[in-house]
Amino acid sequence: MSAHADSRIERVTGRALPLPGDDIDTDRIMPARFLKAVSFDGLERHVFEDDRKAGAGTGVTHPFDDPRFAGARVVVTARNFGCGSSREHAPQGLVRWGVRAVVGISFAEIFFSNSTTLGMACVCVSEPDAAALRALVEQAPGTEVTVDLAAQTVKAGGRTWPCSMPASARQAMLTGTWDATAMLTADFDAVRATAARLPYIRGF
Amino acid sequence: MGRTLLEKVWDLHTVRKLPTGQTQLFVGLHLVHEVTSPQACDMLRLHGRGVAFPDRTWATIDHIVPTDGQRRPFADGMAEQMTAALERNCREFRIPLFDLSSADRGIVHVIGPELGLTQPGMTIACGDSHTSTHGAFGSIAFGIGTSQVRDVLASQCLAMEPLRVRRIDVTGALPRGVYAKDVVLAIIRRLGVNGGVGFAYEFGGAVVDRMDMEERMTLCNMSIEGGARVGYVNPDATTFAYLRGRTYVPAGDAFDRAVTWWRSIASDPDAVYADCLPLDGGAIAPMVTWGINPGQSLSVEERVPGPADGGPGGGAAIEEALAYMGLEAGQTIAGTRIDVAFIGSCTNGRLSDLRAAAAVARGRRVARHVRALVVPGSERVRQAAEAEGLHEIFREAGFDWREAGCSMCLAMNPDRLNGRELCASSSNRNFKGRQGSPTGRTMLMSPAMVAAAAIAGEVADVRRMLPAGEGA
Numbered sequence: 001m002s003a004h005a006d007s008r009i010e011r012v013t014g015r016a017l018p019l020p021g022d023d024i025d026t027d028r029i030m031p032a033r034f035l036k037a038v039s040f041d042g043l044e045r046h047v048f049e050d051d052r053k054a055g056a057g058t059g060v061t062h063p064f065d066d067p068r069f070a071g072a073r074v075v076v077t078a079r080n081f082g083c084g085s086s087r088e089h090a091p092q093g094l095v096r097w098g099v100r101a102v103v104g105i106s107f108a109e110i111f112f113s114n115s116t117t118l119g120m121a122c123v124c125v126s127e128p129d130a131a132a133l134r135a136l137v138e139q140a141p142g143t144e145v146t147v148d149l150a151a152q153t154v155k156a157g158g159r160t161w162p163c164s165m166p167a168s169a170r171q172a173m174l175t176g177t178w179d180a181t182a183m184l185t186a187d188f189d190a191v192r193a194t195a196a197r198l199p200y201i202r203g204f
Numbered sequence: 205m206g207r208t209l210l211e212k213v214w215d216l217h218t219v220r221k222l223p224t225g226q227t228q229l230f231v232g233l234h235l236v237h238e239v240t241s242p243q244a245c246d247m248l249r250l251h252g253r254g255v256a257f258p259d260r261t262w263a264t265i266d267h268i269v270p271t272d273g274q275r276r277p278f279a280d281g282m283a284e285q286m287t288a289a290l291e292r293n294c295r296e297f298r299i300p301l302f303d304l305s306s307a308d309r310g311i312v313h314v315i316g317p318e319l320g321l322t323q324p325g326m327t328i329a330c331g332d333s334h335t336s337t338h339g340a341f342g343s344i345a346f347g348i349g350t351s352q353v354r355d356v357l358a359s360q361c362l363a364m365e366p367l368r369v370r371r372i373d374v375t376g377a378l379p380r381g382v383y384a385k386d387v388v389l390a391i392i393r394r395l396g397v398n399g400g401v402g403f404a405y406e407f408g409g410a411v412v413d414r415m416d417m418e419e420r421m422t423l424c425n426m427s428i429e430g431g432a433r434v435g436y437v438n439p440d441a442t443t444f445a446y447l448r449g450r451t452y453v454p455a456g457d458a459f460d461r462a463v464t465w466w467r468s469i470a471s472d473p474d475a476v477y478a479d480c481l482p483l484d485g486g487a488i489a490p491m492v493t494w495g496i497n498p499g500q501s502l503s504v505e506e507r508v509p510g511p512a513d514g515g516p517g518g519g520a521a522i523e524e525a526l527a528y529m530g531l532e533a534g535q536t537i538a539g540t541r542i543d544v545a546f547i548g549s550c551t552n553g554r555l556s557d558l559r560a561a562a563a564v565a566r567g568r569r570v571a572r573h574v575r576a577l578v579v580p581g582s583e584r585v586r587q588a589a590e591a592e593g594l595h596e597i598f599r600e601a602g603f604d605w606r607e608a609g610c611s612m613c614l615a616m617n618p619d620r621l622n623g624r625e626l627c628a629s630s631s632n633r634n635f636k637g638r639q640g641s642p643t644g645r646t647m648l649m650s651p652a653m654v655a656a657a658a659i660a661g662e663v664a665d666v667r668r669m670l671p672a673g674e675g676a
Binding site for chain 2: 021022023025027028031032033035036037038039040050051053054079080083084085086087088089091092106107108109110113114117118166167168169171172175177179180181183184185187188190191194195197198199200201203204
């Protein structure tokens with residue numbers, strides 16, 4: 001494994017955006033019509049597009065349209081964020097919009113692995129802590145939030161909350177190996193040896 | 205101590221432990237489609253990499269194909285461009301492609317099993333969350349994103365976190381008019397849309413033992429809607445009978461040796477599970493979703509819940525769903541007027557699904573205000589259905605009979621809802637905007653229930669419309 005000194009992600013610091021609601025699915029983050037493309041370019045323009053338009057129609061400003069949260073690097077959401085479709089277009093859109101960390105109560109598994117593979121941290125906090133963080137950001141939108149992967153904490157407004165991330169994904173961020181291709185191709189003999197012992201590849 | 209199928213298959217496919225602590229897992233079968241692969245292929249080119257195991261990789265085109273005329277070039281320029289990109293990538297990287305001229309084409313999760321590419325004991329990955337479908341055969345199958353598609357193309361491997369296994373036993377016998385779709389909706393209602401995070405679901409019990417392979421595929425397909433990336437059924441005589449003679453399944457003595465191995469990878473009787481859930485199959489009634497995620501469901505006999513009833517996400521989640529769906533707390537779900545009926549998808553677009561819907565549609569007429577379409581899951585399904593005259597039954601009843609594709613499940617082709625149309629759908633997701641209109645509404649149900657709703661013009665109890673002596 002090669003070390004990726006410039007890829008190491010120990011912490012993410014920046015303004016935050018509160019995104020309440022459980023079970024926010026990837027169809028909402030990135031509606032399917034924006035998957036009709038052969039590249040990920042420009043997806044940042046379509047993040048939560050339908051939710052944003054629906055809100056605008058009723059006079060509700062979606063957090064992604066709210067100038068108070070412009071330039072946010074951290075999204076603070078709730079439970080089971082990113083459920084549903086495996087479309088990487090959802091985290092791609094968020095990353096291209098500028099998001100570098102998502103703080104939630106829990107994450108859907110495929111969204112989690114897609115996000116961490118792109119170097120976007122997904123950390124879990126307790127339900128009351130997620131609510132407290134969202135409230136803090138809502139009340140003081142400019143507040144700088146730091147998601148510290150090394151210390152496993154979220155810091156904002158002079159307060160510190162514990163957060164967690166599965167050990168191996170966290171390790172991949174800290175060591176700069178979150179883009180797994182290099183690791184997975186490093187020992188190709190071992191890959192071939194594994195293939196060779198599989199009955200359905202050997203031909204029974 | 206006994207081991208589960210998941211543990212056996214996982215260990216067998218483990219290449220090594222990665223420095224991060226993740227497992228480097230070998231992928232035995234990689235399925236590719238046009239939506240989640242072009243960027244992966246571009247990344248390979250950018251880094252000068254090739255495809256490590258083109259002989260373990262197959263591609264098809266399903267999401268964006270029109271179903272009312274599949275002649276090229278497509279009227280939709282971007283659909284044409286995506287198709288051309290897939291064709292170019294498959295040529296360049298020597299990946300076999302079931303293209304639109306192939307009699308084997310169709311939805312990736314329908315054709316894998318049909319062709320016998322899907323087999324017990326494999327690890328299977330595809331850039332599509334409904335890859336869990338293939339678990340019906342006793343494989344460990346899961347959806348991945350595009351960067352992981354790139355990883356599998358480049359190395360045939362993934363960096364994976366371990367999974368725990370929850371055993372779900374569906375006991376007893378399903379009542380008439382109750383199908384695999386109702387079982388899985390009942391499971392998701394019980395465990396929630398995030399109850400399966402970190403778990404693989406192992407489905408078993410008398411009901412699952414008696415299910416045919418297509419029913420098991422429906423069950424495993426929607427594991428992901430309960431948060432479980434992997435769902436599987438242990439392989440048994442039903443599995444082996446389905447596989448015998450299929451294109452990519454070994455024949456002769458090799459088939460017998462394969463069966464011996466397939467039997468050996470099933471969970472041991474004394475396997476230890478992280479969690480167990482018993483569910484009485486006899487108590488399940490036809491299910492319908494009323495909300496905006498697949499956990500928000502009820503039986504056709506029940507009334508729509510209100511904010512005071514509580515549940516996952518609390519009253520706010522129920523209020524949001526009621527407002528979006530235009531439903532009132534306390535109203536019966538039966539009798540809800542629909543605008544569109546869709547039968548198809550990787551969940552319920554197989555021959556037995558079409559038979560169940562046709563049994564309800566036979567000799568009846570779709571309500572005048574309902575737009576109804578039937579989209580076979582594959583070209584083979586279409587041909588088999590036509591061979592037994594199902595297309596005539598549907599057409600006479602007023603359904604549109606289409607060509608194979610993903611169609612209105614996610615509306616990446618011209619089949620979509622308009623405005624706030626409400627669709628009775630045999631697909632898998634009732635998310636806001638899922639079927640192509642940002643304000644469109646979806647109610648998930650079994651194909652037979654969709655046919656019943658199409659005819660009644662409103663959500664209806666299919667048990668009252670089943671012909672004598674037929675049904676589940």
